[in-house]
Amino acid sequence: NAGVTQTPKFRVLKTGQSMTLLCAQDMNHEYMYWYRQDPGMGLRLIHYSVGEGTTAKGEVPDGYNVSRLKKQNFLLGLESAAPSQTSVYFCASSYRTLANYGYTFGSGTRLTVV
């Protein structure tokens, strides 16, 4: 019962480098999300997916891309990292129904872009 697993947990990138953050969930959740957390700004939605093969933009999508090729995995890509993307990234997953969102977050990836 791992829940939501994020890899890696920490990463330092140089400006212009690319990387992919992996999120995996074992709860058979339909919906998956990527949020970023910055001091004093709460969590802001980057991209989300309502099912395998679907993705949509959230509040702050610029500079990021995502893919959901398998129901259990949601990948977040940074094509050309910038210092403004220094943040803690959280993946989450949930049920479809509103009666119980069942929102579960991973433990986060701390990314520093220098």
Place this chain on the structure above:
Amino acid sequence: QQQVKQSPQSLIVQKGGISIINCAYENTAFDYFPWYQQFPGKGPALLIAIRPDVSEKKEGRFTISFNKSAKQFSLHIMDSQPGDSATYFCAASTETSGSRLTFGEGTQLTVNP
């Protein structure tokens, strides 16, 4: 544009006291209001949630008070304990948002022994 505004940014309470965190929202379509608790190095975890058809929900020492006309809701932590020291986030969602949550800015709560 912050659709959910949270205050205070930080809060220090003595053990046994009451912690109160407030949130205000703008979008009247919001219909689900959860509170999340986050410990350092961990992801947020659902603490308690309310829907706008009730004015109050209590779970143990944690209570949500909801004022639909004022578009405000608050978290009350009774008999606060040092183990409650964490960052608390309010959030809101709509029927049509696909379970997407809009978060407040967060409140760092410290409960002194």
